[in-house]
Amino acid sequence: MSGAFQVPMPDNEPVQSYAPGTPERASIKATLAEMSSREIEIPLIIGGEEVRTGRTKKAIMPHRHGHVLATWHMAGQAEAERAVHAATEAWKEWSAWSSEDRASVLLKAADLLAGPYRDAVNAATMLCQSKTVYQAEIDSACELIDFFRFNVYFAEQLYSDQPMSAPGMWNRMEYRPLEGFVYAITPFNFTSIAGNLPTSPALMGNVVLWKPSRPAVFSAYYLMKMFEEAGFPPGVINFVPGDPRAVTEAALASPDFAGIHYTGSTPVFQGFYRTIGERIADYKTYPRIVGETGGKDFIVAHPSADDEALRAAIVCGGFEYQGQKCSAASRVYIPAAMWKRIKGGLLDEVAGIAVGDVADFRNFMGAVIDENAFKDHTAFIEDARKSPDAEVLVGGEADMTEGYFIRPTLIQAKQPAYRTMCEEIFGPVVTVYVYPDDQWHETLTLVDRTSPYALTGAVFAQDRRAVREAMVALRHSAGNFYINDKPSGAVVGQQPFGGARASGTNDKAGSMLNLVRWVSARSIKETFVPATGYRYPFMGAE
Ligand code: NAD
Numbered sequence: 088m089s090g091a092f093q094v095p096m097p098d099n100e101p102v103q104s105y106a107p108g109t110p111e112r113a114s115i116k117a118t119l120a121e122m123s124s125r126e127i128e129i130p131l132i133i134g135g136e137e138v139r140t141g142r143t144k145k146a147i148m149p150h151r152h153g154h155v156l157a158t159w160h161m162a163g164q165a166e167a168e169r170a171v172h173a174a175t176e177a178w179k180e181w182s183a184w185s186s187e188d189r190a191s192v193l194l195k196a197a198d199l200l201a202g203p204y205r206d207a208v209n210a211a212t213m214l215c216q217s218k219t220v221y222q223a224e225i226d227s228a229c230e231l232i233d234f235f236r237f238n239v240y241f242a243e244q245l246y247s248d249q250p251m252s253a254p255g256m257w258n259r260m261e262y263r264p265l266e267g268f269v270y271a272i273t274p275f276n277f278t279s280i281a282g283n284l285p286t287s288p289a290l291m292g293n294v295v296l297w298k299p300s301r302p303a304v305f306s307a308y309y310l311m312k313m314f315e316e317a318g319f320p321p322g323v324i325n326f327v328p329g330d331p332r333a334v335t336e337a338a339l340a341s342p343d344f345a346g347i348h349y350t351g352s353t354p355v356f357q358g359f360y361r362t363i364g365e366r367i368a369d370y371k372t373y374p375r376i377v378g379e380t381g382g383k384d385f386i387v388a389h390p391s392a393d394d395e396a397l398r399a400a401i402v403c404g405g406f407e408y409q410g411q412k413c414s415a416a417s418r419v420y421i422p423a424a425m426w427k428r429i430k431g432g433l434l435d436e437v438a439g440i441a442v443g444d445v446a447d448f449r450n451f452m453g454a455v456i457d458e459n460a461f462k463d464h465t466a467f468i469e470d471a472r473k474s475p476d477a478e479v480l481v482g483g484e485a486d487m488t489e490g491y492f493i494r495p496t497l498i499q500a501k502q503p504a505y506r507t508m509c510e511e512i513f514g515p516v517v518t519v520y521v522y523p524d525d526q527w528h529e530t531l532t533l534v535d536r537t538s539p540y541a542l543t544g545a546v547f548a549q550d551r552r553a554v555r556e557a558m559v560a561l562r563h564s565a566g567n568f569y570i571n572d573k574p575s576g577a578v579v580g581q582q583p584f585g586g587a588r589a590s591g592t593n594d595k596a597g598s599m600l601n602l603v604r605w606v607s608a609r610s611i612k613e614t615f616v617p618a619t620g621y622r623y624p625f626m627g628a629e
Contacts, residue, residue: 092187094243095194097236099578100201100229105220105448112448115220118206119446122156122214123148129159129308131166131328134173135321138166140329146305149217150444150454150490156215159304162329167296167337170325174268174294175343177322182264182292186246190239193290196317197235200228204313208306212278213445215305217453217490220445222408225576227278227306233579234283234597238290241599250610257613262606264292266372267345269605270338272331273307274351275300275456276411280379282310283596284348285324291605293345295324296338300351302456304328339363346375346605350413350596352511353380353540353589375604379584379591381511382413382542384565384574387420387534387557389548390524394429396571397421397547402436404545404573405517406495409455414543414567414575414584418508419519420530426521433497434481440495454490455514461491464514467507468496476502482515509538527553531560542586543567543574566593 103111129146130137139160146157162170181189200208205228212218212227250258269288273281285297299307311326327334338344339362347363349356356378363374386404388397404416421429445453455461465485471477482496498518500508507518522530534544544565546557554570561568566586567577577584583598585591594601 088185088187094190094239095236097233097240097580099580100232100236102229103224105224115206115210118210119213122207122210123154123446126155127157129157129304129328131160131162131170132311132315132326133166133170133322134176134325135315138162138169140166144301144304146215146302148214148490149302149456150492152458152487152490156305157308159308159328162298162327162334164333164337166329167327167334168341170296170327171268171337171341171343173322173325174296177320178264178268178294181289181294181320181323184292186242186292189290189292190242192318193235193239193286196286196313197232199313199317200232200235204309208278208309208313211306211309216275216278216303216456217445218408219450219453220448223278227282230277230279230579231282234279235286237580237597238283238287238602242290242602245599245602245606255615257615259611259613261609261611262291263609265345265375265605265607267343267370268341269293269295269346269348269375270335270344271295271297271348272335272351273297273299273303275303276408276413277350278303278306278310280350280596281307284350286314287596287601288346288348288605289319289323291602293605294322296334297324297326298331298334299326299328301328335359339366342369342371344370344374345372347377349378349380351380356380356591372607377592377594377601377604379413379586379594379596380589381513381540382586382590383418383509383511383538383540384414384416384543385418385420385534386416386545386547386574387530387561388422388425389527389546389550389553389557390422390425391550391553392425392547393549393571394425397425398429398433398436400545400547400573401433401517402440404575406437406440406452406515407575409452409493410495410515410517411456411460411513412575414577415513416545416574417512417517418537419517420534421519421521422524422527423521424524426519437481437495437497442492442494444490452495452515454492457491458487460514461485461487461493464493464512464516467512467514467516468493468498471498471507474505476500476505477507477518480519503533503537511540528556528560531557535561535564539589540586541565541588542590543569545569545572545574547571563587566590
């Protein structure tokens with residue numbers, strides 16, 4: 088094939104509204120009903136083959152935990168080793184595919200998801216991760232479609248970055264895939280991340296072991312079927328949900344392990360880093376370690392901030408998807424005079440949030456992901472009820488009779504270092520600290536020093552000087568920084584996402600910075616008329 092092919096210019100996938108009377112609403116409701124009426128079996132997919140281990144778990148709905156969506160087979164160490172073998176076999180062909188052929192697979196995946204798979208992947212995300220239809224649409228449809236299309240575009244830009252050539256030679260840069268396989272471990276909370284972590288390395292010519300998160304195996308399986316239909320050859324992406332420790336041990340014990348693409352909590356990532364470090368001499372190449380991890384995302388309001396904008400940001404930024412977004416606002420700093428003005432309205436608004444089954448479109452929030460999360464979050468709330476340093480202002484009611492429901496909860500911390508101001512909760516709990524009106528500068532220092540994380544953060548101020556001060560004081564406090572906007576809702580191609588400090592390696596998913604991690608460049612120098620002697624002019628006789 089000859090031709091300097093150009094991939095289509097990407098644009099963000101339009102978000103469907105699902106408002107009453109729209110065709111998309113009727114269509115997703117039909118899919119929800121159909122998916123809820125049957126139970127499927129989910130095998131592993133290794134080297135293109137379905138594998139059933141007989142060791143199974145149930146995929147359930149968090150908002151109706153008695154309802155089983157699927158039975159899925161669990162991989163152990165033996166199956167993960169088989170997947171490592173399948174991946175390294177597939178590498179021989181896939182790593183030699185042209186970039187256009189690989190791009191076509193991703194672009195087809197984007198169109199499959201925008202079209203025939205949209206309802207299935209959205210409905211699966213709603214049912215097994217308890218997302219409202221809008222939260223599913225912006226995640227499992229739009230963001231993942233964007234990841235596919237924008238990554239293809241960024242890959243082309245990376246490939247076109249070529250060195251200069253002096254006369255008599257031609258210098259080139261070849262962006263090879265890594266020599267080995269990439270291990271992708273994905274979190275429960277974003278189907279788009281689950282889809283992006285295996286496919287972005289694959290786009291760059293790598294082969295992948297993909298271990299989805301337990302509560303999200305159901306939606307992950309639909310993605311895997313879509314990847315197969317899009318044209319990834321067998322073994323390029325191997326689907327190995329299962330025992331996290333056993334699968335990880337098989338992956339990290341292989342000399343062909345070439346990289347990890349992880350999103351999830353901080354301690355788990357630090358464990359991988361440690362193991363990889365201890366085994367560094369055993370690997371054929373130095374593994375790429377990419378991880379996006381926990382957060383303790385802040386909103387800090389200046390006395391000049393707009394009351395209404397701040398209130399809306401707290402509610403949407405803190406409670407959408409039950410606060411289970413890595414970017415969710417969870418600690419808020421408000422000046423005393425403003426707090427007096429907004430407190431009543433804010434509490435009323437939070438008290439009025441509808442929580443329930445996501446198939447009922449009137450609800451703004453569903454259930455938290457599982458029993459462990461339910462117990463963790465309620466323990467934080469109980470602690471706040473008992474502590475002299477905190478007060479539960481609204482919410483806090485929790486009931487797991489039918490589903491893992493926790494009402495959106497607002498805590499006021501009387502001490503800025505109270506634990507819900509510092510520790511990641513990852514649930515529908517927002518803590519407010521009210522600071523004296525004249526302590527803006529001190530408060531900025533507090534925001535910066537309070538947590539080890541640095542994922543997202545927002546400043547609200549009308550006074551431009553205050554915005555500037557926050558930009559400087561909080562320069563390293565957030566990898567995604569927002570001015571007069573909630574700290575969540577990053578869009579691919581617009582706000583590349585990732586945090587620093589304990590929040591991750593900040594390789595910005597959905598940007599060229601991420602793709603760079605999945606290539607190993609080869610510099611090529613070709614000389615057209617080579618020198619035939621070794622003597623330099625300076626060696627000539629006087
Ligand atoms: P988690 O850490 O429980 O799980 C993440 C993945 O790691 C899952 O696939 C899980 O099975 C696996 N895992 C867990 N323990 C393991 C072990 N001991 N060995 C090997 N694998 C193991 O996280 P989660 O509950 O799925 O997601 C929530 C966390 O993810 C939060 O901390 C959140 O901040 C973070 N997150 C971060 C970002 C980001 O971009 N920074 C995005 C989404 C989620």
